[in-house]
Amino acid sequence: MSQGGKVEIVQTTPYEGQKPGTSGLRKKVKVFTQPNYTENFVQCTLDANGAALDGSTLVVGGDGRFYCKEAAELIVRIAAANGVSKLLVGQNGILSTPAVSSLIRHNKALGGIVLTASHNPGGPENDFGIKFNTENGGPAPDAFTNHIHKLSTEIKSYKLVRGLQIDIGKVGETSYTVDGKPFVVEVIDSVANYVRHMEQIFDFGKLRDFVSGKSNGKPLKMRIDSMNGVTGAYVREIFLNRLGAAEASVVHTTPLPDFGGLHPDPNLTYAKDLVDTVAKGDYDIGAAFDGDGDRNMIIGSKAFFVTPSDSLAVIAHYLEVIPYFQKNGVHGFARSMPTASAVDLVGKKLGKEVFEVPTGWKYFGNLMDVGRLCLCGEESFGTGSDHIREKDGIWAVLAWISVMQHTGKSIEDILKQHWSVYGRNYFTRYDYEECDLEPCNEMMATMEKNITAADFAGKSFSSGGKTYKVKQADNFNYTDPVDKSVATKQGLRIVFEDGSRIVMRLSGTGSSGATVRLYIDSYEKENVLGQASVMLKPLIDIALEISQLPKFTGRTAPTVIT
Numbered sequence: 164m165s166q167g168g169k170v171e172i173v174q175t176t177p178y179e180g181q182k183p184g185t186s187g188l189r190k191k192v193k194v195f196t197q198p199n200y201t202e203n204f205v206q207c208t209l210d211a212n213g214a215a216l217d218g219s220t221l222v223v224g225g226d227g228r229f230y231c232k233e234a235a236e237l238i239v240r241i242a243a244a245n246g247v248s249k250l251l252v253g254q255n256g257i258l259s260t261p262a263v264s265s266l267i268r269h270n271k272a273l274g275g276i277v278l279t280a281s282h283n284p285g286g287p288e289n290d291f292g293i294k295f296n297t298e299n300g301g302p303a304p305d306a307f308t309n310h311i312h313k314l315s316t317e318i319k320s321y322k323l324v325r326g327l328q329i330d331i332g333k334v335g336e337t338s339y340t341v342d343g344k345p346f347v348v349e350v351i352d353s354v355a356n357y358v359r360h361m362e363q364i365f366d367f368g369k370l371r372d373f374v375s376g377k378s379n380g381k382p383l384k385m386r387i388d389s390m391n392g393v394t395g396a397y398v399r400e401i402f403l404n405r406l407g408a409a410e411a412s413v414v415h416t417t418p419l420p421d422f423g424g425l426h427p428d429p430n431l432t433y434a435k436d437l438v439d440t441v442a443k444g445d446y447d448i449g450a451a452f453d454g455d456g457d458r459n460m461i462i463g464s465k466a467f468f469v470t471p472s473d474s475l476a477v478i479a480h481y482l483e484v485i486p487y488f489q490k491n492g493v494h495g496f497a498r499s500m501p502t503a504s505a506v507d508l509v510g511k512k513l514g515k516e517v518f519e520v521p522t523g524w525k526y527f528g529n530l531m532d533v534g535r536l537c538l539c540g541e542e543s544f545g546t547g548s549d550h551i552r553e554k555d556g557i558w559a560v561l562a563w564i565s566v567m568q569h570t571g572k573s574i575e576d577i578l579k580q581h582w583s584v585y586g587r588n589y590f591t592r593y594d595y596e597e598c599d600l601e602p603c604n605e606m607m608a609t610m611e612k613n614i615t616a617a618d619f620a621g622k623s624f625s626s627g628g629k630t631y632k633v634k635q636a637d638n639f640n641y642t643d644p645v646d647k648s649v650a651t652k653q654g655l656r657i658v659f660e661d662g663s664r665i666v667m668r669l670s671g672t673g674s675s676g677a678t679v680r681l682y683i684d685s686y687e688k689e690n691v692l693g694q695a696s697v698m699l700k701p702l703i704d705i706a707l708e709i710s711q712l713p714k715f716t717g718r719t720a721p722t723v724i725t
């Protein structure tokens with residue numbers, strides 16, 4: 164079926180604040196649905212590609228949250244008017260973030276538009292988001308998003324093919340003629356390409372035998388919680404249909420526009436249902452994902468918690484049990500600055516390069532593109548590899564099941580053995596969500612001034628019978644080893660003589676107000692079986708004292724502890 168359409172130029176005026184944060188632009192749905200708000204941002208995003216946009220292919224899809232489908236259809240109409248040749252759109256607008264990354268790479272697309280606010284709640288009263296990923300499949304770098312922001316302050320009009328007949332509910336290809344030029348929309352199965360990709364990375368036959376119990380006489384008891392986010396469809400196909408797990412192994416697998424009221428952030432607070440269920444002892448592994456499927460939380464039997472920093476280190480240690488790495492080799496590792504440095508120890512032992520980058524997956528891409536990095540992670544429940552350029556929740560669970568299959572051990576035993584070899588990085592993160600922005604900015608400025616003063620290094624702080632001496636303190640700056648681009652002011656960091664660290668930064672993914680993140684990390688070579696909350700208490704108290712957080716924010720307790 165071929166239809167026609169005419170490009171219309173619509174006058175508009177700029178909106179303030181269309182500045183993408185850590186990972187795209189995130190605002191309340193009510194902000195995105197203001198007249199021309201989404202249109203402006205999409206037009207600027209397309210324009211930021213310059214001449215390359217003409218005749219290009221783009222991928223469009225999102226996590227199925229409220230306003231996703233409408234936004235996807237709007238993007239089709241705007242892209243049609245801007246010289247794009249072809250759009251690959253997930254059915255009903257649904258694609259997980261890792262699936263978008265995979266599709267961009269497999270189709271050699273110019274990029275993709277991801278409709279998600281990730282781990283932020285959805286629904287008419289909550290958040291929506293738009294993110295652009297470039298041709299390597301990863302989130303656009305700072306220079307690109309700064310360009311989008313600049314364009315958004317100058318925009319005068321956008322282009323649209325109004326009334327283009329589109330049905331993204333049905334898989335199939337539709338050809339159009341827009342002002343005499345061809346334009347194609349291919350609506351694709353949301354899941355198929357991604358599942359094929361996972362099959363090329365892992366040994367599904369082996370995993371199936373392990374999950375079903377064929378290989379060791381004992382089926383793997385798993386509980387996978389999609390938290391009503393986008394992973395539901397992927398989880399059902401992979402874990403039930405391909406790996407043969409029982410239906411009861413998966414829950415909350417229908418993507419809902421408001422995530423059924425859940426806060427789709429896989430941590431001990433928001434995935435409490437999973438934690439409580441697995442705590443009863445009937446499962447070998449529990450896992451949860453965020454709204455758009457790039458985050459993962461792994462827990463073992465009786466809800467034994469694996470910190471994301473440890474998860475990264477364990478996967479690094481066993482990487483060669485995964486066929487993809489047997490074939491492609493193991494290159495360097497990386498973590499974001501606030502992530503505990505457990506993976507560094509594995510890298511050192513294996514003789515691999517290890518990189519420390521700012522928070523946000525966009526900083527890993529260049530290193531992967533030049534082959535210096537094959538596995539990386541963030542403390543915020545992100546783990547991934549160079550198979551794509553996003554973190555990948557389902558990939559991480561498949562990696563963990565591969566490690567369990569290979570070792571024949573429980574998750575707790577795998578961790579304990581890891582700590583006995585490498586020592587343990589105790590880690591915790593305190594989040595203070597929805598604080599007022601002004602006092603938080605003041606707190607950060609004051610703290611930066613204090614910790615960068617000439618006499619701060621060398622100072623000692625004591626609490627709970629422990630004393631820590633400051634070795635170095637700064638606001639983290641990063642120079643990309645590949646393109647030499649510089650990212651400044653990426654988080655306040657105090658490093659002590661024994662390697663323990665206090666890190667503090669403001670979140671760049673919230674939609675309003677400020678979220679303060681306080682990260683505490685402390686290494687023990689021998690004393691590896693302690694309780695993190697007890698071990699880290701002295702450092703937490705010291706961090707609160709140095710930052711004067713209670714005074715500035717008025718908060719006496721964090722909203723989330725992980």
Ligand code: VG1
Pocket residue numbers: 185186280281282283453457458499522523524541542543545669670671672673680
């Ligand atoms: C948070 C995490 C960061 C992660 C980012 C995007 O950013 O800390 O590690 O990359 O979210 O994850 P911030 O700026 O709020 O600390 V996702 O799953 O929300 O795309």
Ligand code: CO
Pocket residue numbers: 260281282453454455456457458
């Ligand atoms: Co996410």
